[in-house]
Amino acid sequence: AARKIFAGCRIQILFPGGNAMSLTRKELLEARLREEGGVAADAEATHLVVALGAPRSLVTDLAVAPDVEVVTDAWLCDSLLLGQRLPVSPRYRWRPEPEESVEVPAAPLQKDIKRQIYSCKADLQTLLGSTADAEDLRAKVVDEFRTCSAAWAVRGDKWRSWQYKKAENLVAQARSSMSVQDLKSIGLTPKFVQKCLEIRERGYLEQAEAFRKDADIHTLLELTRIHGVGPALAQAWLRCGVRSIADVRSRVDTLPGTATGAATGLTKVQRLGLRFVEDFQVPVCRSEVERIYAQVLRQAQAAKIDAPTVVPCGAYRRGDALCGGLTLVISFPGDGAVEEAAAAYLKAMDDILVADLSGAATTATAVRVPGDDDPTDSAQACLGVVRGCPVDGEPMRYRRCDFVFCRHNSLPFVTLQWTGSDGGLFNREIKRIAALRGFHLSHTYMCKADREGTRGRQVGEVCRAGAKIFCEDERAIFAAIGLPYRPPERREVDAELLRLVEEAAKEAPEALRMVKMEFQGSDLRPCASSVS
Numbered sequence: 001a002a003r004k005i006f007a008g009c010r011i012q013i014l015f016p017g018g019n020a021m022s023l024t025r026k027e028l029l030e031a032r033l034r035e036e037g038g039v040a041a042d043a044e045a046t047h048l049v050v051a052l053g054a055p056r057s058l059v060t061d062l063a064v065a066p067d068v069e070v071v072t073d074a075w076l077c078d079s080l081l082l083g084q085r086l087p088v089s090p091r092y093r094w095r096p097e098p099e100e101s102v103e104v105p106a107a108p109l110q111k112d113i114k115r116q117i118y119s120c121k122a123d124l125q126t127l128l129g130s131t132a133d134a135e136d137l138r139a140k141v142v143d144e145f146r147t148c149s150a151a152w153a154v155r156g157d158k159w160r161s162w163q164y165k166k167a168e169n170l171v172a173q174a175r176s177s178m179s180v181q182d183l184k185s186i187g188l189t190p191k192f193v194q195k196c197l198e199i200r201e202r203g204y205l206e207q208a209e210a211f212r213k214d215a216d217i218h219t220l221l222e223l224t225r226i227h228g229v230g231p232a233l234a235q236a237w238l239r240c241g242v243r244s245i246a247d248v249r250s251r252v253d254t255l256p257g258t259a260t261g262a263a264t265g266l267t268k269v270q271r272l273g274l275r276f277v278e279d280f281q282v283p284v285c286r287s288e289v290e291r292i293y294a295q296v297l298r299q300a301q302a303a304k305i306d307a308p309t310v311v312p313c314g315a316y317r318r319g320d321a322l323c324g325g326l327t328l329v330i331s332f333p334g335d336g337a338v339e340e341a342a343a344a345y346l347k348a349m350d351d352i353l354v355a356d357l358s359g360a361a362t363t364a365t366a367v368r369v370p371g372d373d374d375p376t377d378s379a380q381a382c383l384g385v386v387r388g389c390p391v392d393g394e395p396m397r398y399r400r401c402d403f404v405f406c407r408h409n410s411l412p413f414v415t416l417q418w419t420g421s422d423g424g425l426f427n428r429e430i431k432r433i434a435a436l437r438g439f440h441l442s443h444t445y446m447c448k449a450d451r452e453g454t455r456g457r458q459v460g461e462v463c464r465a466g467a468k469i470f471c472e473d474e475r476a477i478f479a480a481i482g483l484p485y486r487p488p489e490r491r492e493v494d495a496e497l498l499r500l501v502e503e504a505a506k507e508a509p510e511a512l513r514m515v516k517m518e519f520q521g522s523d524l525r526p527c528a529s530s531v532s
Contacts, residue, residue: 003037004035004036004037004038005036005037005079005080005083005084005085006033006036006037006038006079006085007036007037007038008037008046009033009037009038009039009046009047009085010038010039010041010044010045010046010047011033011038011039011040011041011045011046011047011048011049011076012040012041012042012043012045012047012048012049013026013029013030013040013049013073013076014048014049014050014051027281027282027283028282028283028322029049029073029076029077031282031283031285031322032080032285032321032322033076033080035285035286035287035321036080045068046068046069047068047069047070047071047075048064048068048069048070048071048094049071049072049073049075049076050070050071050072050073050094051072051073069088069093070093070094071088071092071093071094072092072093072094074091074092074139075088075092078092080321134177134178137178137196137199137200138171138172138174138178140199140203140204141168141171141178141195141196141199142168142171142172143208144195144199144204144205144208145164145165145167145168145171145192145195145205145208146164146165146168147205147208147211147212148160148164148205148207148208148211149161149162149164149165149168150221151208151211151214151217151221152164153224153231154217154220154221154224154231154234155217155220155231155235156231156232156235162423162425162428163192165423165425166425166493167188167189167192167195169425169492169493169494170186170187170188170493170494170495171183171186171188171196173186173492173494174186174495178196178200180193180197183196185495186494186495187494187495187498187499216238219234219238219242219243219244220234220235220238222244222245223237223238223242223245223248225245225277225280225281226245226248226270226273226274226277227269227270227272227273227276227277227280227357227400228267228269228270228272228273228357229270229273230259232259233256233257233258233259235259236256236258236259236260237255237256240255240256240263242255245274245277248266248274249274252265252266252271252274253265253266257270269357269358272355272357272385273357275355276355276385276398279388279397279398279399280324280325280398280399280400282397283322283323283324284322284323284324284325284326284388284399285321285322285323286316286320286321286322286323287391288388288389288390288391288399289312289316289323289326291389292326292352292386292388292389292399292401293310293312293326293328295352295389296310296328296349296352296401297310299348299349299351299352300345300348300349302348303344303347303348305344305345305348306332306333306341308330308331308332308333308341308345309330309331309408309411310328310329310330311328311329311330311331311411311415312326312327312328312329313327313328313329313404313415313418313419314326314327314402314418314419317415317419317488318419318488318489318491319488319489324400325399325400325401325402326386326399326400326401326402327401327402327404327418328401328402328403328404329404329406329411329414329415329418330342330345330403330404330405330406331405331406331407331408331410331411331414332405332406332407332408333407333408334407334408335378335407335409336378336407337378337380338378338379338380338405338406338407339380341405342380342382342403342405343365345403345405346365346382346384346403349384349386349403352386352387353384353385353386353401354385354386354387354398355384355385355398356382356383356384356385357383357384357385357400358381358382358383365382367380367381367382378406378407378409378410378444378445379404379405379406379410379414379443379444380404380405380406381402381403381404381405382402382403382405383400383402384400384401384402384403385398385399385400385401386398386399386401387399404418406444409470410444410445412471412472412473412474412476412477413441413442413443413444413445413446413471413477414443414444415474416474416477417443419488419491425492425493426491426492426493426497429493429497429498429501430481430483430497432459432501432504433481433482433483433500433501433504434446434481435449435451435454435459435460436454436459436501436504436505436507436508436511436512437481437482437504437507437508437511438450438511438512438514438515439469439480439481440462440465441477441481445468445469446468446469446471446477446480446481447465447466447467447468447469448465448466448469448515448518448519449462449464449465449466449515450462450463450464450465450512450515450516450519451463451512454508454512456505464519466518466519483500
């Protein structure tokens, strides 16, 4: 077997370590270095990891031995990214920030930046595209866009959050230079190209900096970590004077359970979310996902469940090293509703299931999949909590484990739905392409669809739908809507996918006209009645 990249290393990650080293991030990095053969040490370390911006005293107070390498977290992250332990070059050595007051030149005004862009465009392209720190700039842009995406999400502005998330992913995936031309070529809009220039010029994005200084944003980010608490409810709690999860625990019976409801206490789901909130923030490594998956299979076999297909989806299927939780898609033969088969499967999981986050019943129960428009109830889900399967020396943590039940005929659609990444952005765009080409792509099926109100990239509403189109596997779904197949690890929004969206938008009038002609004279009714 290949030697793991941190074998023989004892690495101490300092916490608190500046704005960039939260407790969650520290635990995530420690989990990854353990996976790669390292030891997360508190003493006798070979490497000391310190976040940029950490105070000098954080390191000097430790009396670090001369032979200990004091490095930034970038050394650890880049080594993990590249799959090899990088040498500790000057770039990765930690240097304390000056503690004395230093006069910093004023950042240029926004109008000055714009003037430079339009009057010295070629110079700016050279500046961004040919500097040795292009990768550092890329990482900074990704961080700034991620900050804005998260902040807009907790403020309830899903559209802006999606736009920043899409831009973040485009920049993170691109491996070209950071020149203006290349930024445009990867699919960034002029607005986000301008933001990249601002980050290069100032070292930060003004909007992201404002969010970082906003105490309310920090509170909302913390509160929405609780399962069952969305932006609207978090804002309502903020107005009630709640500033932390500790405040929620102290007022669990007196806070409102809905954004506009009475102050009668948290709901069952929110109480469960509060109970498990810390465990849910610690990511699950792939090996633990596999151990829990194996345990689920053993439980089902012991209960003599009729050999369903079980597919681990989510981040695990995409190949991510760390997962937020587990999603197991379980398909059964036959047709129609899966309620009875799902109930039997969940009954077999009694020994490992400890809670049901759907809150539908006192025992684990599968409920209709949110957003599923199939009238045959061919898919149901249970948002479960299971006991983790740690290795020796690791603490046991409770893990999110969603069970999604469907029929075999729906399996390709369900695995596609529960594998897409980017907070749903990839699935959103392929469903847009399907709609613009005359289809309706659901969680559990696909059919031809006549639409009204389609304009540009806006898909309008389904007014008539045809029979379900059988697809043997995910490749068949991609082929049916005219897309090249993408394996799970490539299901991200990128420049190629955005180009296909634009192509579909241009072809939409003719494609939808042809579908309308197919439906001429038929008595097909709206989608919910036509797909059974």
